[in-house]
Amino acid sequence: MADVRDIMELDQPVTPELTKEAILGADKNKKRLFNAGQKVSKRPEGMHREVFALLYNDNKDAPPLFPSDTSNGYKQTKIKLGMRKPRKWEWMSFTNPARSDNTLFYHWRRPSDETKEYPFAKFNKKIDIPIYTDAEYNQHLTTEGWSRQETDHMMDLARRFDMRFIIIADRYDTEKFPKRTVEEIKDRYYKVCGILAKLTNKKMYTYDADHEKRRKEQLKRLYERTPEQIEEEQFLIGELKKIEARKKERERKTQDLQKLISQADNQGETPRKADKKLPKKKITNPSRPSRVDTSHILQAVETAGIKFPDYKNSGVSLRSQRMKLPASVGQKKTKGIEQMLQDMGMELNPTPSEEICQSFNELRSDMVLLMELKSALGTCEFELQSLRHQYEALNPGKTLTIPAQLLTAGNEQEAVKIGEIIDVVGSPGTPSGI
Amino acid sequence: MSGMLYGGDEIGALVFDPGHHSLRVGYAQEDTPKAEIPAIVGVAPDGGPKLEPEVKVEGSGGSSSSINASQPPTSAAAWKYYIDTTFLHTPRQNMELHPYMKDGMIENWDFFEKVIDYSYAKIIQSESEYHPVLFSESPWNQRPKREKLMEIMFEKYKVPAFFLVKNAALAAFANGRSTALVIDSGATHTSAVPVLDGYVISNAVVKSPLGGDYLVLRARELLEAQGIDLTPASMIASKEVVRDKDKAKYVKKPISFAPTNSWMAYMSKRTIQDFQQTVLQVSETPYEERVASAVPAVHYEFPTGYHQDFSSERFRLAEGLFDHAMLGAGYIASTSAGMCDVDVRPALYSSVVLTGGNSLVQGFSDRLSRDLSLRTPGSMRLKMIAANGTVERRFGAWVGGSILASIGTFQQMWVSMQEYQESGKVQIDRKCP
Numbered sequence: 094m095a096d097v098r099d100i101m102e103l104d105q106p107v108t109p110e111l112t113k114e115a116i117l118g119a120d121k122n123k124k125r126l127f128n129a130g131q132k133v134s135k136r137p138e139g140m141h142r143e144v145f146a147l148l149y150n151d152n153k154d155a156p157p158l159f160p161s162d163t164s165n166g167y168k169q170t171k172i173k174l175g176m177r178k179p180r181k182w183e184w185m186s187f188t189n190p191a192r193s194d195n196t197l198f199y200h201w202r203r204p205s206d207e208t209k210e211y212p213f214a215k216f217n218k219k220i221d222i223p224i225y226t227d228a229e230y231n232q233h234l235t236t237e238g239w240s241r242q243e244t245d246h247m248m249d250l251a252r253r254f255d256m257r258f259i260i261i262a263d264r265y266d267t268e269k270f271p272k273r274t275v276e277e278i279k280d281r282y283y284k285v286c287g288i289l290a291k292l293t294n295k296k297m298y299t300y301d302a303d304h305e306k307r308r309k310e311q312l313k314r315l316y317e318r319t320p321e322q323i324e325e326e327q328f329l330i331g332e333l334k335k336i337e338a339r340k341k342e343r344e345r346k347t348q349d350l351q352k353l354i355s356q357a358d359n360q361g362e363t364p365r366k367a368d369k370k371l372p373k374k375k376i377t378n379p380s381r382p383s384r385v386d387t388s389h390i391l392q393a394v395e396t397a398g399i400k401f402p403d404y405k406n407s408g409v410s411l412r413s414q415r416m417k418l419p420a421s422v423g424q425k426k427t428k429g430i431e432q433m434l435q436d437m438g439m440e441l442n443p444t445p446s447e448e449i450c451q452s453f454n455e456l457r458s459d460m461v462l463l464m465e466l467k468s469a470l471g472t473c474e475f476e477l478q479s480l481r482h483q484y485e486a487l488n489p490g491k492t493l494t495i496p497a498q499l500l501t502a503g504n505e506q507e508a509v510k511i512g513e514i515i516d517v518v519g520s521p522g523t524p525s526g527i
Numbered sequence: 528m529s530g531m532l533y534g535g536d537e538i539g540a541l542v543f544d545p546g547h548h549s550l551r552v553g554y555a556q557e558d559t560p561k562a563e564i565p566a567i568v569g570v571a572p573d574g575g576p577k578l579e580p581e582v583k584v585e586g587s588g589g590s591s592s593s594i595n596a597s598q599p600p601t602s603a604a605a606w607k608y609y610i611d612t613t614f615l616h617t618p619r620q621n622m623e624l625h626p627y628m629k630d631g632m633i634e635n636w637d638f639f640e641k642v643i644d645y646s647y648a649k650i651i652q653s654e655s656e657y658h659p660v661l662f663s664e665s666p667w668n669q670r671p672k673r674e675k676l677m678e679i680m681f682e683k684y685k686v687p688a689f690f691l692v693k694n695a696a697l698a699a700f701a702n703g704r705s706t707a708l709v710i711d712s713g714a715t716h717t718s719a720v721p722v723l724d725g726y727v728i729s730n731a732v733v734k735s736p737l738g739g740d741y742l743v744l745r746a747r748e749l750l751e752a753q754g755i756d757l758t759p760a761s762m763i764a765s766k767e768v769v770r771d772k773d774k775a776k777y778v779k780k781p782i783s784f785a786p787t788n789s790w791m792a793y794m795s796k797r798t799i800q801d802f803q804q805t806v807l808q809v810s811e812t813p814y815e816e817r818v819a820s821a822v823p824a825v826h827y828e829f830p831t832g833y834h835q836d837f838s839s840e841r842f843r844l845a846e847g848l849f850d851h852a853m854l855g856a857g858y859i860a861s862t863s864a865g866m867c868d869v870d871v872r873p874a875l876y877s878s879v880v881l882t883g884g885n886s887l888v889q890g891f892s893d894r895l896s897r898d899l900s901l902r903t904p905g906s907m908r909l910k911m912i913a914a915n916g917t918v919e920r921r922f923g924a925w926v927g928g929s930i931l932a933s934i935g936t937f938q939q940m941w942v943s944m945q946e947y948q949e950s951g952k953v954q955i956d957r958k959c960p
């Protein structure tokens with residue numbers, strides 16, 4: 094702080110530094126002295142700050158030649174031998190307030206500590222175990238199955254073993270009293286405590302012996318599983334995970350399918366209607382839900398097929414560039430497109446005239462759509478079959494007849510159907526010349 | 528106070544850890560016991576004039592143990608007692624050896640007191656009334672014996688304070704646990720003891736009689752069947768170097784009398800123990816002749832100078848500790864855990880503490896951890912804690928006692944002389960759970 098003030102050439106009164114003493118308010122005199130000292134060593138006019146700092150620093154010892162840490166944080170002070178008289182230790186007697194008798198023990202201690210209390214006595218903590226009078230017992234605590242003697246014995250053990258119920262059960266006097274389980278003892282103990290607490294309006298604890306018993310029984314069974322059982326469990330858990338994974342996969346596929354269907358419904362219309370619809374919408378005030386709907390459909394259209402990047406805004410480019418398949422089209426689909434193009438006897442890279450370019454891209458987009466539809470159809474069929482099996486498994490003896498229109502009967506028909514679909518789906522913008 | 532930082536407060540207490548193999552004695556807060564005294568007492572009729580040379584102090588470690596006491600009713604003659612290795616290992620006329628332990632508990636109190644006398648006189652070298660005493664005991668110690676021990680310590684030795692802790696709990700403390708399943712493999716037995724918060728769950732203690740002595744027994748059978756001479760080193764004056772498997776050539780010490788049978792048995796047991804500690808190994812998987820014989824053999828030379836290689840026998844002998852269907856170490860461990868409340872089982876399995884001298888047999892811990900992992904419920908974590916050092920393993924309970932007796936917060940636990948005088952010995956069960 095002082096340095097900064099020096100650099101700024103400010104001449105402000107020195108604010109007291111924040112030290113432990115300052116906070117505690119102690120050593121006020123020293124502080125003043127310190128401040129006074131600082132005032133004395135004021136930097137002469139024209140002397141460089143650095144030079145001054147070398148001559149006078151805070152603690153006014155010789156300026157360091159080498160950066161060193163003089164605080165006693167790291168440097169260990171050497172033991173000064175023979176400089177002072179060592180403090181005495183004496184073998185002396187002591188009494189321990191934690192003991193109920195006044196037995197004297199002996200230990201080494203500094204005579205100066207003699208008057209102090211035995212330092213370990215404060216660790217002598219005792220748990221409060223409630224006590225009851227005869228009247229209290231007779232009035233409130235009698236129960237079936239527990240005699241007064243046994244209750245006394247149990248409370249005594251609880252006191253001796255600081256409520257370690259497992260040890261209490263272990264040391265229970267089974268000659269005089271019946272053998273008790275840990276739960277029985279705990280139950281009785283907490284009942285007694287609860288009743289006594291109620292009498293004095295203290296906090297009371299409840300203990301559910303039955304629940305405890307069941308919990309322990311279960312725990313025991315858990316621990317006593319054989320390795321085979323554990324293995325089986327692991328196996329089953331693995332299977333369950335697999336089933337769940339398959340279910341998720343199927344759900345995903347169903348969603349894809351739905352997307353495709355909505356696309357198939359819309360794709361045919363979009364290019365044509367796009368021009369009409371939009372102005373229409375502008376006229377009829379568009380309600381929010383409908384807008385959401387269209388955007389949803391649009392999105393579906395975008396995601397299926399191939400989305401070719403828009404080159405219009407990206408400066409000069411070759412038109413052939415527009416025919417390049419984007420990276421989002423996977424290897425498998427690229428292969429499929431090539432295959433289909435070959436089957437149709439078409440070039441893989443036709444001359445990219447404006448028209449060809451657009452049509453070619455649309456064709457390939459449709460091809461991808463076709464492939465996706467095919468695989469979706471496969472999924473549907475699989476699901477249909479598995480549902481049928483499930484149905485038959487759940488209703489033995491019955492068979493589920495699937496309506497014919499849901500079945501793809503033969504290969505020929507399928508081919509026709511797909512052809513139809515393509516016809517339906519095929520974008521009308523495609524010039525018939527190709 | 529620096530003691531506060533570590534929670535330690537040393538009050539000059541002593542720790543005794545009686546075992547079948549030996550009694551461990553020392554000061555609390557030290558790393559190792561001052562002495563390990565064999566749990567056996569030699570008794571011979573006192574030969575009167577012979578007394579003088581025996582009493583003289585010989586060197587540093589072993590000083591004379593002759594503590595005269597008249598054996599009460601049987602005979603009027605004075606008896607002389609021989610305690611500790613140096614005195615036991617010398618052949619003496621008519622010296623019979625007697626163990627004083629049985630089943631992990633003190634059986635013969637007269638002999639036991641002789642050993643305690645010896646400990647105070649020669650090892651502690653201080654008066655008993657200045658030092659509180661912490662004793663270890665086996666988890667199945669009986670109430671009359673606990674009371675008797677307390678009585679002896681207060682009445683005879685006038686100790687200022689006394690405490691008794693189960694050795695399994697101490698072994699757990701020594702390994703930094705207060706909750707553990709302690710597997711203690713000693714001389715006469717191997718036991719699995721669940722410890723919860725420093726308290727032994729006594730109804731779930733499982734023990735098997737397969738310990739170091741069982742290995743000695745099997746090894747003795749094998750060696751005797753091979754006709755190997757087990758004459759102890761202290762009977763041999765000189766020996767010659769012989770070739771592998773050649774008959775030993777040695778000269779016996781000139782002794783005018785025949786040593787007693789009990790002495791010979793004890794000494795040959797020591798010999799076999801050494802053999803067992805150097806040679807035996809537990810194989811990692813259940814014993815298979817083919818696997819075992821592929822492991823390089825171990826060469827061993829007996830005190831007589833006879834030496835030979837031992838290969839698959841090493842494994843076959845040690846296998847006895849594990850292959851028993853009901854008594855194998857892995858079995859008793861899992862049985863013991865299975866007898867505990869389900870809620871504590873995971874804690875037990877996750878800290879299985881291995882202690883006791885016999886667990887030092889090579890490969891013991893690996894095999895135990897394998898056997899136990901086969902029996903551990905699949906969802907539980909199994910962790911074995913076995914101190915690496917020989918000393919820590921053999922003296923596990925003693926080290927735990929040394930730690931416990933020098934903890935500041937423990938000092939309120941002692942049964943003091945005053946309490947003893949007020950309430951007598953019956954309070955032992957209340958005070959030392």
Ligand SMILES: Nc1ncnc2c1ncn2[C@@H]1O[C@H](COP(=O)(O)OP(=O)(O)O)[C@@H](O)[C@H]1O
Pocket residue numbers: 545546547548549712713714715716738739740800803804805882883884885886887888889917921
């Ligand atoms: N390094 C070792 N290798 C193999 N066994 C050992 C080793 N050290 C000790 N033992 C065996 O351990 C047993 C003693 O174990 P210990 O825990 O001291 O028994 P206890 O607690 O009953 O006195 C003896 O049988 C001994 O042979």
